[in-house]
Amino acid sequence: MKRIVSVWLPSQATDRLERLADWCLRYTPWCAVDDGNGTGCGGLWLDITGCAHLWGGEKALLGDLLTRLGRQGVRARAGIADTPGAAWAWARFGDIDHPCLPSGGQRQILSGLAIRALRLPAAIVAGLGRMGLRTIGDLDTVPRAGLTARFGEVVLHRLDQAHGREDEPIAPRRPVAAHRAERAFAEPIVRAEDMAAGIRDLLARLCADLQLRDLGLRRLDVAAFRLDATVQHLVVGTSRPTRDPRHLFHLLDDPLRRLDAGFGIEMLRLSALDVETVTVRQTHLADGSVPKSGDALTRTIDRLENRLGFGRVHRYALRQSHLPERAVRRVGPGAAATGAVWPEDCRPLRLFDCPETVEAVAPLPDAPPLMFRWRRQIHRITHAEGPERLSAEWWRQRQADRDYYRVEDEAGRRFWLYREEPCDNETSPRWFLHGIFP
Numbered sequence: 001m002k003r004i005v006s007v008w009l010p011s012q013a014t015d016r017l018e019r020l021a022d023w024c025l026r027y028t029p030w031c032a033v034d035d036g037n038g039t040g041c042g043g044l045w046l047d048i049t050g051c052a053h054l055w056g057g058e059k060a061l062l063g064d065l066l067t068r069l070g071r072q073g074v075r076a077r078a079g080i081a082d083t084p085g086a087a088w089a090w091a092r093f094g095d096i097d098h099p100c101l102p103s104g105g106q107r108q109i110l111s112g113l114a115i116r117a118l119r120l121p122a123a124i125v126a127g128l129g130r131m132g133l134r135t136i137g138d139l140d141t142v143p144r145a146g147l148t149a150r151f152g153e154v155v156l157h158r159l160d161q162a163h164g165r166e167d168e169p170i171a172p173r174r175p176v177a178a179h180r181a182e183r184a185f186a187e188p189i190v191r192a193e194d195m196a197a198g199i200r201d202l203l204a205r206l207c208a209d210l211q212l213r214d215l216g217l218r219r220l221d222v223a224a225f226r227l228d229a230t231v232q233h234l235v236v237g238t239s240r241p242t243r244d245p246r247h248l249f250h251l252l253d254d255p256l257r258r259l260d261a262g263f264g265i266e267m268l269r270l271s272a273l274d275v276e277t278v279t280v281r282q283t284h285l286a287d288g289s290v291p292k293s294g295d296a297l298t299r300t301i302d303r304l305e306n307r308l309g310f311g312r313v314h315r316y317a318l319r320q321s322h323l324p325e326r327a328v329r330r331v332g333p334g335a336a337a338t339g340a341v342w343p344e345d346c347r348p349l350r351l352f353d354c355p356e357t358v359e360a361v362a363p364l365p366d367a368p369p370l371m372f373r374w375r376r377q378i379h380r381i382t383h384a385e386g387p388e389r390l391s392a393e394w395w396r397q398r399q400a401d402r403d404y405y406r407v408e409d410e411a412g413r414r415f416w417l418y419r420e421e422p423c424d425n426e427t428s429p430r431w432f433l434h435g436i437f438p
Contacts, residue, residue, distance in 0.1 A: 001103050003058065004170070005046035006034065006087035007065070008077045017042060020074070021173045022231040025223065026184075026267050027051060027061060029176045034088070036119075041092055043076075045084060045170045058100050072229045081106050084170060085162030089117035089136075107163050111137030118158040124151050136162070177271035179215070181206040188227050188264025192256065195224070195265065199252065202270045203245035216241025216278040220248060224259060225267040232259060237310055239301045239333045241276040247299055251306050301333045322390045323402075324351060324434060346406065348416045348435030360417065360431035368405045369417065374433055379409040387419070406437070 007024075009017065017033045021044050024031045030047035048061060055061035058080050069076045079090030079099050086106040090099065093113045101109055110117070113136050116125050128151070133139060139147070139159055147155050160166035181202040189195060199222065210216060218241055222234040234255040242248065305313045314330045321327045324347070360369040368384035386405035392398075404418040414437035420430045 001082055002047065002049045003052065003080060003082065003103070004084045004087045005044075005048055005062065005065075005078055005080050006084065006091040007044040007046065008041060008091045009043045009069075009074060010041070012042065012074070014042075017044065018173065019230055020044060020069075022223075023225060023229045024065070025174070025231065025269070026225045027055070027065060029174075029180070030170065030172045032170050032173050043088075043091070047170055047172075048080070062099055068229065074229070083162055083164045084168045085119070085158060086110055086164075088119060089113055089162060093117045110162060111135065111140070115139070118155070118162060120155065120158060124155060127151060128155070175273065177221070177273055179206065179209055179213075179217070179272040179275060180269060181209070182267060182269035184267040185265070188266050190261045190264050192259075195259065195261065195268070196249075196256065198268050199256070199270070200245070200249055202268060203248055206270050206272060207243040207245045207248070210243040210272065210275065210278075214278055215272075215275045216243045217248075217272040218274040218276055219272075220251075221271045221273050222252065222255075223269040223271070224261070224265045225269070226261065226265055227263040230262070234259065235273075236306045237274075237302070238298075239305065239313075240298055241278050242298075243278065247302070250299075251302055254307065305333070321393060323392055324390070325353070325355075346437075348414075348437045350438075351416075351435040352433070355418070355432035355434040358417065358431050358433050360419075362419075365429065366403075368407065369431065372417065372431060372433075374415075379411075379413070379415070381407045382410055383408040390418075404434070 009020065012020070014033070014035070021031045021033050024044060024046055028046050028048050028051045030049075032045040034043045034045050036042035048058070052058045052061050055064060062078050062080060066076055066078060077091050077096060077099075079087045079092075079094055079101065081087040081090055081101040082103055083106065086101060089110055090101055090106075090113075093116070094101075094109075115128050115134060115136060115138075118136060120128075128134075128139075131142075133142065136159070139155070144156055157166065161168045183198055183202055185198070189198070206217075217238070219235065219237045222236075224232045224234075226232065234252060236248070236251040236255065238248075238251070301313060313333050315333050315335075316328045317331045317335065319327055319329050328351075356374065358372045358374045360372040362369045366387075368386060369381060371378060371380045373379070384405050384407045387403035388405075390402045390404060400420045400422060402418040402420055404416060406414065407417055408414045415433055416435035416437065418432055418434055420432065422429060
């Protein structure tokens with residue numbers, strides 16, 4: 001049986017509700033913001049199904065939640081029931097001394113509450129009042145078809161949600177990680193050494209759990225629940241799935257230095273947000289080597305990505321195209337190889353995104369140039385190789401063929417030029433500089 005907590009937080013802004021929802025993750029990973037559906041009674045949703053026993057029962061969990069909120073000066077009321085609708089109604093209109101509705105008994109208890117407890121618009125509540133219907137129990141005395149014909153489906157929709165005849169899913173504010181480890185401290189910790197020790201212990205537990213399932217994580221979230229009802233998140237990622245706790249702790253080294261413990265941290269939670277299957281590599285028995293989750297290059301890439309930002313480290317992969325600007329694309333450092341083979345012909349190390357127009361002089365239309373001017377500077381060519389003709393794919397929009405030349409000027413600088421053959425045989429050919437050799 002599901003058990004839902006509705007927390008009523010009057011006069012709280014939306015951004016404050018979002019921060020409090022993150023802080024309530026210490027009780028359950030299934031937390032969401034309740035905007036009040038236009039009723040002005042916003043708050044929080046907590047799905048505590050299977051979590052209450054960790055806090056000594058539902059009443060103890062609710063008492064701890066309200067006490068901690070009270071210490072922060074947050075005025076709140078809460079209710080627990082089998083359905084979100086019943087919990088919402090009891091938190092705002094129920095008995096504050098008995099916040100936990102018994103499982104399966106909300107229908108009889110809710111019957112005495114005002115119709116406003118069903119989260120109905122004010123106009124509909126006023127219309128029902130003019131008919132003499134003022135409590136939830138009064139709705140059971142009226143034919144359902146008549147209510148639908150006069151007020152629409154919203155009245156019965158809310159009534160069925162409160163009684164559990166219609167499901168009302170709650171979408172969590174943050175994705176719920178299937179693999180996580182957490183630790184609550186008897187006394188709030190402040191020292192960096194204590195936080196590091198707690199994270200090391202949780203990393204060992206989390207990685208051991210992943211190893212049992214042949215999994216490795218790609219993104220790790222460290223949530224630090226502070227004493228002031230706020231949560232700080234540290235997120236690191238890896239280019240390949242890993243379950244090496246020492247490597248993951250090294251990635252957290254810099255973020256941990258920026259972590260502000262405030263008046264103390266009550267709980268730490270590590271969540272594997274993205275996981276993938278780990279392919280175990282065979283090791284040599286002769287040297288007694290131990291399999292590792294990544295080599296030195298992978299570890300270096302992980303450090304660069306977490307320091308510079310995800311998506312800023314990449315490598316180049318080949319793509320099937322004859323045109324140089326289309327033949328290469330950027331991919332992630334851990335992307336699988338495409339199987340394409342780099343061309344054997346010499347290519348410049350520096351390739352321009354857009355070829356630059358140059359003025360060139362050639363003795364014959366099909367001969368290499370003798371000189372060219374680029375960026376107001378004249379380059380006299382002493383040596384040239386080519387041409388190498390490259391054409392665009394036939395299924396693309398028709399483009400002119402290109403004749404590429406590798407040329408060297410008097411100063412020893414080497415360039416990659418090409419002549420663009422016109423498609424109409426009437427326009428003069430144009431010259432472009434596409435790259436520079438080292």
